[in-house]
Amino acid sequence: xxxxxxxxxxxxxxxxxxxxxxxxxxxxxxxxxxxxxxxxxxxxxxxxxxxxxxxxxxxxxxxxxxxxxxxxxxxxxxxxxxxxxxxxxxxxxxxxxxxxxxxxxxxxxxxxxxxxxxxxxxxxxxxxxxxxxxxxxxxxxxxxxxxxxxxxxxxxxxxxxxxxxxxxxxxxxxxxxxxxxxxxxxxxxxxxxxxxxxxxxxxxxxxxxxxxxxxxxxxxxxxxxxxxxxxxxxxxxxxxxxxxxxxxxxxxxxxxxxxxxxxxxxxxxxxxxxxxxxxxxxxxxxxxxxxxxxxxxxxxxxxxxxxxxxxxxxxxx
Amino acid sequence: xxxxxxxxxxxxxxxxxxxxxxxxxxxxxxxxxxxxxxxxxxxxxxxxxxxxxxxxxxxxxxxxxxxxxxxxxxxxxxxxxxxxxxxxxxxxxxxxxxxxxxxxxxxxxxxxxxxxxxxxxxxxxxxxxxxxxxxxxxxxxxxxxxxxxxxxxxxxxxxxxxxxxxxxxxxxxxxxxxxxxxxxxxxxxxxxxxxxxxxxxxxxxxxxxxxxxxxxxxxxxxxxxxxxxxxxxxxxxxxxxxxxxxxxxxxxxxxxxxxxxxxxxxxxxxxxxxxxxxxxxxxxxxxxxxxxxxxxxxxxxxxxxxxxxxxxxxxxxxxxxxxxxxxxxxxxxxxxxxxxxxxxxxxxxxxxxxxxxxxxxxxxxxxxxxxxxxxxxxxxxxxxxxxxxxxxxxxxxxxxxxxxxxxxxxxxxxxxxxxxxxxxxxxxxxxxxxxxxxxxxxxxxxxxxxxxxxxxxxxxxxxxxxxxxxxxxxxxxxxxxxxxxxxxxxxxxxxxxxxxxxxxxxx
Numbered sequence: 158x159x160x161x162x163x164x165x166x167x168x169x170x171x172x173x174x175x176x177x178x179x180x181x182x183x184x185x186x187x188x189x190x191x192x193x194x195x196x197x198x199x200x201x202x203x204x205x206x207x208x209x210x211x212x213x214x215x216x217x218x219x220x221x222x223x224x225x226x227x228x229x230x231x232x233x234x235x236x237x238x239x240x241x242x243x244x245x246x247x248x249x250x251x252x253x254x255x256x257x258x259x260x261x262x263x264x265x266x267x268x269x270x271x272x273x274x275x276x277x278x279x280x281x282x283x284x285x286x287x288x289x290x291x292x293x294x295x296x297x298x299x300x301x302x303x304x305x306x307x308x309x310x311x312x313x314x315x316x317x318x319x320x321x322x323x324x325x326x327x328x329x330x331x332x333x334x335x336x337x338x339x340x341x342x343x344x345x346x347x348x349x350x351x352x353x354x355x356x357x358x359x360x361x362x363x364x365x366x367x368x369x370x371x372x373x374x375x376x377x378x379x380x381x382x383x384x385x386x387x388x389x390x391x392x393x394x395x396x397x398x399x400x401x402x403x404x405x406x407x408x409x410x411x412x413x414x415x416x417x418x419x420x421x422x423x424x425x426x427x428x429x430x431x432x433x434x435x436x437x438x439x440x441x442x443x444x445x446x447x448x449x450x451x452x453x454x455x456x457x458x459x460x461x462x463x464x465x466x467x468x469x470x471x472x473x474x
Numbered sequence: 475x476x477x478x479x480x481x482x483x484x485x486x487x488x489x490x491x492x493x494x495x496x497x498x499x500x501x502x503x504x505x506x507x508x509x510x511x512x513x514x515x516x517x518x519x520x521x522x523x524x525x526x527x528x529x530x531x532x533x534x535x536x537x538x539x540x541x542x543x544x545x546x547x548x549x550x551x552x553x554x555x556x557x558x559x560x561x562x563x564x565x566x567x568x569x570x571x572x573x574x575x576x577x578x579x580x581x582x583x584x585x586x587x588x589x590x591x592x593x594x595x596x597x598x599x600x601x602x603x604x605x606x607x608x609x610x611x612x613x614x615x616x617x618x619x620x621x622x623x624x625x626x627x628x629x630x631x632x633x634x635x636x637x638x639x640x641x642x643x644x645x646x647x648x649x650x651x652x653x654x655x656x657x658x659x660x661x662x663x664x665x666x667x668x669x670x671x672x673x674x675x676x677x678x679x680x681x682x683x684x685x686x687x688x689x690x691x692x693x694x695x696x697x698x699x700x701x702x703x704x705x706x707x708x709x710x711x712x713x714x715x716x717x718x719x720x721x722x723x724x725x726x727x728x729x730x731x732x733x734x735x736x737x738x739x740x741x742x743x744x745x746x747x748x749x750x751x752x753x754x755x756x757x758x759x760x761x762x763x764x765x766x767x768x769x770x771x772x773x774x775x776x777x778x779x780x781x782x783x784x785x786x787x788x789x790x791x792x793x794x795x796x797x798x799x800x801x802x803x804x805x806x807x808x809x810x811x812x813x814x815x816x817x818x819x820x821x822x823x824x825x826x827x828x829x830x831x832x833x834x835x836x837x838x839x840x841x842x843x844x845x846x847x848x849x850x851x852x853x854x855x856x857x858x859x860x861x862x863x864x865x866x867x868x869x870x871x872x873x874x875x876x877x878x879x880x881x882x883x884x885x886x887x888x889x890x891x892x893x894x895x896x897x898x899x900x901x902x903x904x905x906x907x908x909x910x911x912x913x914x915x916x917x918x919x920x921x922x923x924x925x926x927x928x929x930x931x932x933x934x935x936x937x938x939x940x941x942x943x944x945x946x947x948x949x950x951x952x953x954x955x956x957x958x959x960x961x962x963x964x965x966x967x968x969x970x971x972x973x974x975x976x977x978x979x980x981x
Contacts (some may be wrong), residue, residue, distance in 0.1 A: 212920075215558050216583030216817040232924035236963065237961065297753070305747040325748040326944060361910065415680045415750035416935040417944055431934045432927040434680065436704040436919065437554040441927070 178301060209444040212303060224392075229444035243401070246424040251399045252336050254345070258389060260340055261347030266377055268348065268353045281352070284345035295338060296410035305335075328421045335411060335422065339404070354388045390464060390471045398457040401425065401449040427448065499596060501536040503533040505821045506830045508540045509566045512574070513875040515543045519845060523872045527841050529721060534835075535827045557584040557816075560948040564816045565825040568878040569620065571809040572701045580619045585618035585814040586822050596826035596929045597621070599834040600879070608808055611913040621829065623811035626880035629903060630806055631795055632685045635760075637782075638790030650794040653693055656767075657924045660744040661765040674756050674765035676943070677749035677954040683937035684771065685754050689796030690732040695801055696720055701732070701910075702917045705930045707959075708971055713802075714910040717979045718970050724956055733940045733948035740943025749942050772903075783892070794898060807913060813878040828874065833879035840884065851886075858889035888895035915978045922970045928962035947965070 178185060188265075209229055211222040264284065268461060271277050287295075302309050303324045313323040322332050359379070366376050402422035412422045429445050457473075465472035507909040516640065526536035542564055544553045556564065557579055567585065569576040579585065593601040604624055612620040636650050636659055642664030646655055661673035675682065684706035691697050696712030698718045707723045710716040722729060739745070746752060757778070759765045763786055768778070771885050775793040782791040797803050813829055815822045844851045844859060849872065851859045865871070919926060936955035938944070 171594070213558075214583040215579075217558065228924075230929050235924060236928055237932070296751075300748070300753075302753055307746075308748075312539055315677075323747055407812050414680055414934065414938050415678075416938050417750070419935060428931065434550070434929040434930075434934075436923070436927060436930070437551075437558075437578065438923065438927070439558060 158400060164309065206443065206447050208440055209447045211440055213440045215290055225440075229438075230439045232432070232441055233425075233429075233445055233448065236428070236432070238423070241420070242425045242428050243421060245421065246403050247400055249335065249403065249424065250396075250399045253339050254393065254396045254400075257334060257343055258392065259342060260344050261351055262385065262389070264344060264348040265351035265355060266381055268352055269381070270373060270377075281345070281349065283307060284348055286345065287342045288346045290342070292406035292410040295342065296413075297405070299334070299338065301413060325415060326417050331412070331418050331422050334422070336407070338411065339407065341409075350392070351385060351388065352377075354385055358384050391473065394457060394460055394464065394473050397460050398453040400456060401452050403427070475906075496658065499535075499823055499827060501824070501827075503537050503796065504532065504538075505824050506540050507537055507565045507825050508542050508563060508820060509568070509828075510542045510553075510816070511568045512544045512546070512549055512553060513873060515523045515541075516871075518867065518869050518871045518873060520872050520874065521522070522799070523841050523845055523874075526846070527838055530835075530838055531828060531831065534831065535824065537824045537828055539828060539832075547855075549952065550933070554579070557587050557780060558582070560584070560816050560818045562816075562818045562820045565819040565821060566829060567814045567816055568875070569812050569814050572807060572811070573810070575901045576620055576809060576812060576814065577702050578919065579750055580614045580814075581916075581918070583815055585619045586817050586819060587619055588621070588815060588826070590618070592686045592826060593618070593621075596823045597830035600830050603834070603881075611808060612812065614916055620809055620812035620814050621879065622808040623813075623879050623935075624808035625882050626805060626811075626885070627882060627900075629900070630810060630856070631797070631803060631903075632689055632769065632771045633775075633795035633798075634673075634767050634794055635775050635778060636792050636794060637786070638792045639788050641765060641792065652794075652799045653690065654932065656794060657735070659738065660739065660767070661742065664743060666790065667766065670763065671746060671765045672744040673767040673769070674752070674754070674759050675745050675749055675769065676756055677745070677938065678751055678753045678943050679827040680934065682769070683934070683941050685730065685796075686736075686941045687729075687937055689769075690735075691722055692727065692797040692802045693799045694728045695720070695722060696727075696800060698802070698804055698911060700912045700915070700917075701807060702736075702915075703971075704926055705933045706931060707929070707964075710911065713908050713911070717975050719968055719975070721968075723959065729940075730949055730952050733943075733945075735951045736941060737943035737945060737948040750938055750944060766867075772899065774907065776891055779892050779895060795903075803903060803907045804910050805907045807910040809913075811877040811880070832846055833881055834877065834884075836884050839881060840886075842872070842874040842876050842878075853886055854889065855919045857886055859886035860889040910977075915975060917971065918974060922963075922967045925963040925967050929959065929967060930963045932958045 205219055208219045209224060210224055211219065211418060212225050212228075213219065268277055271280075289296075291348060300308070303311070305311055305321060305323045305325065308321075314321045322330070322433075324382075362380055362384075366380055371379070402427045405424075405426035408422060408424055408427050409430065410413045412418050412427070425445065429442055433442055463474050524539065524541070531537050542556070544556060545858070553574060553950040568574075569585075571577055572699060576585075581751075600621060604622060608622055608624045609618055612618050612622055628914075634650065634656060636656070638649055640663060641649050641655075641659050643666070644659050646659060648660050650656050663670055688699055690705060691709065692699070696714075697708065697709040698713065698716055705770045708720060709720040710717045712721045712952060726791060740747075740749075757768060760768050763780060770778075772793060773794065775791065781789040782789045795803065799806065804848065815825050817823055832842060833839065847853070850872065851861055853859045861870075877955065932955070936951065940951060940955065942949070
């Protein structure tokens with residue numbers, strides 16, 4: 158922490174970059190794998206986005222294929238589905254971001270208050286586990302719980318004399334199911350991130366508060382939460398850039414080709430997949446991806462400017 | 475000087491008249507030919523057999539064969555990606571015009587055009603065995619791109635496998651021969667076979683919609699499916715008027731009747747309520763006696779009949795083929811399986827030489843199809859082959875998945891199959907079949923591509939609900955579907971496709 162701080166100081170002081178790099182060599186070395194990763198997989202392929210403006214021919218390659226301007230973007234806008242798709246994609250992502258962060262914060266703080274070390278470790282591991290379960294398995298789990306004829310919950314409901322609703326034919330149930338499944342999958346991961354931030358807090362503050370007689374609730378309210386604020390904001394800024402990008406794996410596996418549910422579950426990715434699964438039009442699908450990324454980019458810029466306006470210390474750049 | 479010129483002139487003229495003498499293929503350099511094929515990487519004795527084949531190939535043409543598998547998980551995407559991203563890493567590509575997008579991939583430049591000289595020089599036996607008419611069906615823009623599997627009798631028309639024993643119990647003495655019979659059969663199973671789902675279907679798969687909807691359509695009209703479209707709604711009117719597009723999906727009562735029937739079947743519980751999300755192994759269920767029917771094609775039935783007889787003795791698995799009521803049956807297109815050479819192949823000549831041997835060399839062909847003789851199979855005096863006792867295909871077999879040039883001249887019939895039943899069905903097919911009428915037509919997506927994608931979305935949104943009766947009001951759903959097709963621009967697309975058909979067949 159201290160080293161980054163000194164680096165910022167020097168930057169402001171305008172001293173030369175070489176010395177700054179040298180002083181922070183350990184940190185930079187630690188970042189190197191991530192930098193290389195993003196360079197190779199995100200920056201190097203970027204010129205390839207040109208494919209979205211071509212009529213791509215395999216034997217000519219991306220750059221020699223005929224240029225067609227914005228023609229590949231047409232299909233999404235002419236589909237008549239864009240409003241529905243945008244609404245679903247954005248609302249799901251907002252639910253994931255907001256609910257997700259609240260639940261993660263809650264668990265991180267609760268875990269921190271637990272003093273039994275063994276329990277803490279076990280709870281953390283169990284919460285983390287769903288993160289590693291593939292969407293395909295998740296969809297099978299959900300199906301075996303909820304399906305009408307043979308589902309676990311159906312059996313339970315019937316054995317108690319109730320009537321099981323046909324969940325897989327009822328679109329209005331799915332926003333809840335999908336958000337719930339996403340929470341179940343992602344809570345453990347996010348909790349660990351916040352928990353790490355809490356662990357990294359300066360313990361002298363806590364000790365001082367304890368000596369002054371602050372209650373547990375007061376410590377959380379006045380020390381833990383404000384300390385976590387920058388982490389929350391940074392994670393939020395990262396997440397908001399992907400607000401137009403849906404989690405295809407999750408949605409496609411849970412819903413599949415069940416068009417009875419599309420009204421509330423169809424997101425941009427699943428729509429593109431359904432429209433193009435038989436035509437393999439790389440140019441058109443890249444056009445959609447580029448559209449999502451560009452919009453996401455401007456949303457990040459906007460959100461960052463907004464945060465900067467409120468409090469410059471918390472902005473990303 | 476003049477004399478010399480005259481002699482030169484004469485020489486040039488003579489040379490021009492001489493048939494082109496092609497140089498012997500140069501095989502001095504040892505090369506690896508990579509063969510792109512759909513299928514899971516085998517865990518049986520395939521690679522052991524491959525070693526033997528490679529020894530033969532090295533000896534004959536100084537080349538060897540290497541597999542590149544496109545595993546069944548997500549195969550459509552993986553296959554098309556492999557073609558799109560090729561960089562000389564693949565040479566031979568197994569393809570098909572109906573199920574592996576051979577023509578769209580040709581248009582996108584995935585395959586090398588094959589000149590007659592190349593084929594004559596490097597694949598002479600294949601060139602000889604395929605008729606000029608068949609080569610013409612493999613041309614795009616005047617050039618040959620595909621080598622057809624045109625000497626292999628098989629049927630891949632879809633329909634329903636059902637249990638003959640239960641059909642008899644249900645009063646269907648001669649088995650199931652119509653959708654109405656099928657309904658009777660399902661109802662009998664529902665009423666009398668406790669715990670058996672009449673038809674357990676993987677409704678999650680996207681192929682059910684075109685198969686079932688098209689099945690009803692060909693059983694109730696004379697319509698003929700045209701291959702190669704991203705959406706399966708393009709049909710010719712009938713064998714007497716094949717080149718006019720049918721308006722089946724836009725008007726008429728048959729589609730409504732289909733929706734009503736499927737709704738009634740869904741309500742009667744012939745399949746599970748959550749069929750659209752079900753992904754279980756339905757074939758295994760049939761073999762265990764847990765479901766009474768399976769929707770797939772004739773070729774699958776030929777093998778499944780034997781398996782079922784072993785696992786459910788007396789089951790007498792029958793096959794009701796779509797189109798039976800109207801005797802509406804189209805022979806398999808010769809490019810249902812075809813081999814192509816990769817556009818970026820560094821050794822297209824040698825690739826063709828390898829293919830020629832795979833297809834025509836008896837020793838190599840039978841190694842590929844059956845494995846080592848004596849050890850893995852035996853042939854009896856009637857030319858029927860049998861596997862040894864306890865033979866398990868997934869550990870002891872051989873899987874080259876060579877579906878792109880099988881050759882009846884070199885095939886052995888499997889002694890384990892029920893040839894009486896199979897040949898009886900084939901004979902019924904032969905009475906009514908007609909040739910695929912659209913072999914020369916290749917759909918060009920460039921004019922109406924985005925509209926076609928919209929139609930694809932509409933079809934994939936509504937058709938699963940129609941096919942599995944997942945709706946409250948079938949009449950209203952069909953009306954809604956038809957309106958959505960109109961909104962997506964179906965009329966413009968139909969006009970374009972009709973124009974393309976006219977350009978080929980009504981010059």
